[in-house]
Amino acid sequence: MIMKHRFTTVSLRPYTYLAPSVQTKGCAFLLVLLPHVCLLFLTHSWGALGVVAGAVLASFAVTGIGCCFARPGAFVWVAALVRGLVIGLLVPSSYPPLAVFLVALCVLLLCAHVLGGFTDAWVNPVALTVAVCWLLRTDLFPALALGAEDLQTQNVALALIQDGTFPVMGADTRITAFLNKNVFGIFGVSIPEGYVSLLWDSHAPVAAFRFNLLTLVTSVVLISFDIVSALVPAVYLAVYALLVRFLAPMCYGGTVGQGDMLFALLTSGTLFCTLFLLQWYGTTPVTAAGKVAYGIFAGVAAFLIVGAGGSGAGSAFTILVMNVVSPLIVAAETAAEKQYLHALLLPRVRAFKDGHHA
Secondary structure, eight states: OOOOOOOOOOOOTTOOOSSOOHHHHHHHHHHHHHHHHHHHHHTTOHHHHHHHHHHHHHHHHHHHHHTTTSOOOHHHHHHHHHHHHHHHHHSBTTSOHHHHHHHHHHHHHHHHHTSOOSSSOSSOHHHHHHHHHHHHOGGGSOOOOOOHHHHTSSOHHHHHHHTTSSOOOTTHHHHHHHHHHHTGGGGTOOOOTTHHHHHHOOOOSBGGGTOHHHHHHHHHHHHHTTSSOSHHHHHHHHHHHHHHHHTHHHHTTOOTTOOOHHHHHHSTTHHHHHHHTTTOTTSSOSSHHHHHHHHHHHHHHHHHHTTTSOOSSHHHHHHHHHHHHHHHHHHHHHHHHHHHHHHHHHHHHHHHHHHHHO
């Protein structure tokens, strides 16, 4: 009697991944983006939700058109949803949803069928879409109106909180007092009232600029699970913050070393773009040295484009500049690796030949 066995389970044991797969990373990004959408629902931000819906529909439409040429897997739809959510969160809530849909549809079709596709694209499709939206309706990307005298102060964010630019929630006083007494008081420092509200919800016109505390928590989670590399964000934020701290005051006639780093990091979508755009697939170097160089150039580019903060779309243009710089860094690191391998292996090959013919 012959027994038939049906094996339906395929395992890689004892082998395992050194890093999470692309599919796992995509699902992780989707999970951490959904709380942003939930907060938009809870805060009744219907305009922002309409913009997000328009961007998501456009991303799905582009993926659906791609089905005519090749049958996509389930992950392609997850990637399309992530792409649409990030676009929608980076476009102001006052932007007409239909316009967002049309712009995103055209730009994503261009990226998918002309610029190399989404899996190996040299340009970030999200940043390009946001940049085109900005070029078409610059007036809908409001930047904070700050003069030179405003930027000369050491605490720009505090001044904007006090004049009502950043609204303060009712529980801010109690939360700030608790933190100063039980957390910051241990180190002999304190934070002024209003910064908790700025971290929780800045009420910025762009949804991605609003929930900085959620973005910080998301960053910790993604980095802890090795979904996102910490090297590039760490170098980028350090370079940008230091330039804001020491060089920005010089540009506005202020005192050197009194630039407001918190204002720069908590506005302009700096944290959000650092997490979701700066290391987009196919647009970053591979080696550690290349990533450090990428982070340094990105920090300098952000300082030149975004300035001391308060920009409506500067972070998106910073990403596009880095899409141009990144291939140069990749070419340099490739040449360095080839030179290293040539110097390492050539003497061994010559020694082997000499021994072989001896």
